[in-house]
Amino acid sequence: xxxxxxxxxxxxxxxxxxxxGVLYAIIALGYTMxxxxxxxxxxxxxxxxxxxxxxxxxxxxxVQASTMNGYLKLLLACIAAMAVSGLLNVVIERLAYRPLxxxxxxxxxxxxxxxxxxxxxxxxxxxxxxxxxxxSVPLPQGFSNPITSLLGINISLLNLQVKDLxxxxxxxxxxxxxxxxxxxxxxxxxxxAVAHDRQTSGLMGIDANRIISLTFLIGGALGGLGGVMxxxxxxxxxxYSGTLPGIKAFTAAVLGGIGSIPGAVLGGLVLGWLETLLGxxxxxxxxxxxxxxxxxxxxxxxxxxxxALILILFLKPAGLLGRSAAEKV
Amino acid sequence: MTTLPANNPFRxxxxxxxxxxxxxxxxxxxxxxxxxxxxxxxxGPARLLQPVLFGAFLxxxxxxYQWRAAPWAKTAVFAxxxxxxxxxxxxxxxxxxDLVIQMLIFGALALGLNIVVGLAGLLDLGxxxxxxxxxxxxxxxxxxxxxxxxxxxxFATGINAxxxxxxxxxxxxxxxxVGVLIGLPxxxxxxxxxxxxxxxxxxxxRIFANNxxxxxxxxxxxAIESAPVPWLNSLAGSLGFSPDQYRxxxxxxxxxxxxxxxxxxxxRLDRSKIGRSWIxxxxxxxxxxxxxxxxxxxxxxxxxxxxxxxxxxxxxFAAKQSFIDPKSFDYFQSIGVLxxxxxxxxxxxxxxxxxxxVVTMLNLMVLPTISEVLQGSFPNINPNxxxxxxxxxxxxxxxxxxxxYRPEGLLPSARRQAEMHQDDDPPPDSLEADNALQSGTAExxxxxFSTRGENExxxxxx
Numbered sequence: 001x002x003x004x005x006x007x008x009x010x011x012x013x014x015x016x017x018x019x020x021g022v023l024y025a026i027i028a029l030g031y032t033m034x035x036x037x038x039x040x041x042x043x044x045x046x047x048x049x050x051x052x053x054x055x056x057x058x059x060x061x062x063v064q065a066s067t068m069n070g071y072l073k074l075l076l077a078c079i080a081a082m083a084v085s086g087l088l089n090v091v092i093e094r095l096a097y098r099p100l101x102x103x104x105x106x107x108x109x110x111x112x113x114x115x116x117x118x119x120x121x122x123x124x125x126x127x128x129x130x131x132x133x134x135x136s137v138p139l140p141q142g143f144s145n146p147i148t149s150l151l152g153i154n155i156s157l158l159n160l161q162v163k164d165l166x167x168x169x170x171x172x173x174x175x176x177x178x179x180x181x182x183x184x185x186x187x188x189x190x191x192x193a194v195a196h197d198r199q200t201s202g203l204m205g206i207d208a209n210r211i212i213s214l215t216f217l218i219g220g221a222l223g224g225l226g227g228v229m230x231x232x233x234x235x236x237x238x239x240y241s242g243t244l245p246g247i248k249a250f251t252a253a254v255l256g257g258i259g260s261i262p263g264a265v266l267g268g269l270v271l272g273w274l275e276t277l278l279g280x281x282x283x284x285x286x287x288x289x290x291x292x293x294x295x296x297x298x299x300x301x302x303x304x305x306x307x308a309l310i311l312i313l314f315l316k317p318a319g320l321l322g323r324s325a326a327e328k329v
Numbered sequence: 330m331t332t333l334p335a336n337n338p339f340r341x342x343x344x345x346x347x348x349x350x351x352x353x354x355x356x357x358x359x360x361x362x363x364x365x366x367x368x369x370x371x372x373g374p375a376r377l378l379q380p381v382l383f384g385a386f387l388x389x390x391x392x393x394y395q396w397r398a399a400p401w402a403k404t405a406v407f408a409x410x411x412x413x414x415x416x417x418x419x420x421x422x423x424x425x426x427d428l429v430i431q432m433l434i435f436g437a438l439a440l441g442l443n444i445v446v447g448l449a450g451l452l453d454l455g456x457x458x459x460x461x462x463x464x465x466x467x468x469x470x471x472x473x474x475x476x477x478x479x480x481x482x483x484f485a486t487g488i489n490a491x492x493x494x495x496x497x498x499x500x501x502x503x504x505x506x507v508g509v510l511i512g513l514p515x516x517x518x519x520x521x522x523x524x525x526x527x528x529x530x531x532x533x534x535r536i537f538a539n540n541x542x543x544x545x546x547x548x549x550x551x552a553i554e555s556a557p558v559p560w561l562n563s564l565a566g567s568l569g570f571s572p573d574q575y576r577x578x579x580x581x582x583x584x585x586x587x588x589x590x591x592x593x594x595x596x597r598l599d600r601s602k603i604g605r606s607w608i609x610x611x612x613x614x615x616x617x618x619x620x621x622x623x624x625x626x627x628x629x630x631x632x633x634x635x636x637x638x639x640x641x642x643x644x645x646f647a648a649k650q651s652f653i654d655p656k657s658f659d660y661f662q663s664i665g666v667l668x669x670x671x672x673x674x675x676x677x678x679x680x681x682x683x684x685x686x687v688v689t690m691l692n693l694m695v696l697p698t699i700s701e702v703l704q705g706s707f708p709n710i711n712p713n714x715x716x717x718x719x720x721x722x723x724x725x726x727x728x729x730x731x732x733x734y735r736p737e738g739l740l741p742s743a744r745r746q747a748e749m750h751q752d753d754d755p756p757p758d759s760l761e762a763d764n765a766l767q768s769g770t771a772e773x774x775x776x777x778f779s780t781r782g783e784n785e786x787x788x789x790x791x
Contacts, residue, residue: 041521099733106452107732109521110671113454113664114728121722128713243660247532250525299540306529313522314514 009283012159013276019164021272022171023233026226027249028256028264029178030089033219036259037195037212039105040097043112046246047119048089048220052081052227053237054127057137060231070140074166074232081224088119089220090213098209116243124239137235139163167229174225179261181218191215195259244302248275251309257319266320271305278304349398356389356406360414367421374702380695383425386414387686394679395740411585419577420570426577428693430649433584434642436685437591439669440678441638444595446667447675448604449631450611451516452524454663455531459636461538461658462507463500463643468550468653469543470496478543486554493556496644497587504640505633512632516625531663538655549654553647555580580649587645591638595678598634607631661721665692668724671731674738683740688727692720 027049034042059077066073096115100108127135143163182188193201194211202208230245231237248271256267278301285294312319363382370378393406419426438460445453469475471493476484515526538544558579565578598604606627609617618624647653665688673684696717703710731738 039521041525096729096733103732103736105521106446106450107736109452109524110667111729111732113667114725114732117664117721117725118729119725121719121725124718125713128711131711131713247525247528251529254522254525297540299536302536303533306526306533309529310514310526313518313526317518317522 006284006287009280013273013280015160015164017273017276018269019167019233019272020276021252021269022168022265023226023229023268024245024249024252024271025265025268026171026174026222026229027245028253028268029175029261030219030223030226031250031253032259032261032264033191033215033222035253037191037215038097038108040108041112041250042089042219043109043246044092044096044115044119045089045219045223045250046242047116047123048085048092049223049227049230049246049249050237050239050242051088051119051123052085052224053231053242054123054135054227054239055081055084055224056228056231057135057237060138060140064138070142073140074143074228077228078170078225081228082221083224085224085227086217086221089216089223093213093216098212120239120243127239134236134238137231137237139232139235143232163232167233170225170229174222175261175265178218178222182261187211187214248305251305254309254319255312257321260319260321263319263321270320271308274304274308275301347398348392348396349402352389352392352396352398352406353402355392356386356410359386359389360410362386364414364417367418372705374706376698376702380690380698383418383694384690386410387690391679391683416568416578416581419581420568420574423574423577426574426581428690430577430580430584431693432686432689433588434646434649435666435669435689436682437584437588437642438639438666439673439681439685440588440591440595441635441642442666443635443670443675443678443681444598444607444638445631445635446670447677447681448599448611449607449628451628451631452521452527453632453635454524454528454660454667455511455534456527456635456639456666457658457660457663458511458531458534459504459508459639460643460646460662461534461655462504462636463640464647464653464658465538465544465550465643466500466503466640467493467496467644468553468647471555471648472550472553474543474545474550477545486552490554490556493554493644493648497641500640500644501637502640504643505637508633508636509629512629516628516632528660528663531658531660535655535659538658544655547655549652549656550647551652553651553653555648555651577649580645584645587641592678592682594634599676599678603627603630661724664724664728665720668727672727672739674740674742677738677740677742680738680740680742684738687739688724691723696720696723 027045030045030049031042034040034045056077059080060073063073063076092115096111097108100111124133127133143161143166145162147160147162147165180188182191190201190206190211191214193204193206194208194215198208201211226249227242249268252267252271253264254267255270256263256265258264278296279298281296282294282298285291359382363386366378366382370376370382389406390410393403393410415425415429419429438456441459442453442456445451445456469478471487471490473485473487475487476482511527511530515523515530518526539547544550555576556579561579561582562572562575565575566572570578606617606622609620609622610624610627614624646657650657669684669688670681671684672687673682674680696719700715700717703714703716
């Protein structure tokens, strides 16, 4: 491989990692919101997210034949998925987490794992009613077209598709919106207050349970949106395919510093780039002195996430942008 | 200082009336039913009786442990059940043998995880990785895979099968080492972070198993040997076992012995200084440290001892299955073992074993039987409704319902029960508490204010 292609590969890694990274970031925000408020790893978020993906699939499937504009179809899918996932998350919180307020920390965590398993099989059952296990998502026309030029620059080498651009655009809008919501609105202030000190915020007239429900609604809706993006990006999913991206998104949230919105984005991007790079790194083994890279198989890209997680937590236990909480004794 | 609820069916224990004869009667009836009906419940909807009868029989072992009865009666029920009834059923129908061995393997695994989660309070979601270490250790050496790896055709069936005995302690050592290696960087982390990192490490081991040449990747390793024990084989032969059952017979005895050792170790650890340090760490790290408990070393010890059980069982599991592949060691299996520990009762040896038996039986006997009966009666049924595909649902329900309604498990350890319910009743007056303990009633009311439920709206701590 010469250095010309080397550069192209790196650019591809950059773009591919960006679209993967923002996907992780969207999912990671759902974890971050819930963790920020309840200090709970909501394991069920991976299923809430994949439920959104399945709803997105159903919408795409239902409107496939119509002559509607592709972006309208996407919008419909997003709205439906956000509504379903948001409500699902609220119901989970109400039934499974709220009765456990004040229990030992491991108790809600184990409950969350249980909820995630239950949802996996329920989703499997619902999808199975269609007689399928794996769903392959039909996309509106044009979404998979390659983009050859952007702002007048020829980027045909980059292997970028319309859907990648949509994904990046949606993520950007969402991240800015969420940031404004949390930092600039009354609701955001209430959420921050509850996250900081539930009891005192109760004394200030904030109905903590309502705020927590709303947080789950927002987190779930973000998850649903992430699910549609996931369905759009990979065009294939099943009831269990939420687990791995869910774990990675959580890893991204921890990497960036859990509870921090910019942290989740940074963590997602770092993870996306790392993973994409590891996926193609064996290509570089033809460069002089780097032949040992050939031993790194593409499948090892999943290792990168976990090894990065361990390394970061070892060096910086609060994550890249996180602040360590003072320990209550 | 809380009295145990009087209506708990499992805590009759020593306080109850003497039940020697009910115990013997129950055990005799269930064993007899199981043995005499075994031929007539093999097909049609009657098959559903199989798990019922088998479960009822296994329950007699639990009763022998729980009920107050003469020691000779307890010993007799245990001994006859384990030495006579189970092997007899196994000889007749290998699937029973298989099931019981699997139960015991999972029981030992759950006891290992119980040390890590139940005693030391470290939530390990990658526990199955240690099991994989043991399984692949023997799997690679004790199978034709070794000829591939070493490039020496002389090892066409792996190394000498007698080395199996060496590999059980090697499995213990290897798993403990991996436990220490993994534990060193991550044990500084607290609860949730530790959970997610161990989950990741479990995945790492699975990805390696899936991609390395040594482990033969996703195809897995086939034809794994187990140790030859000629005298045991001739014993099995004289008891009427057929030669293809010798292996299971040997493994049954081996697993029984190993589980016995595991129980003993668990029991001793629970009552040792180390066991108390673990509990102290679980309850309050800072306080434990202040009292002179070395945090990292104690946690590492918990991690390594839990792992070592899994390593030994991994070696035996590989020998039993004679085939292993990465699917047996994924995250879902870790959760399965966790749900056994939680269902039975964290921190309680008998409870953990009960959890392992119940969950294994559900997965390997109850659900498949229901599936087969369903498919037999309704051949055109939607395969989507096959109950055996819904193991996750069951694990999930077990975890959620137990956490919501009975976090201390089916058979709580007395210590844990007191911890879990210390907030339910306000601390009683010392005088009244004494009375309560003597009279055995649970109703002890505090004269103080009850704040419970008052700040429901703020969602604050109970």
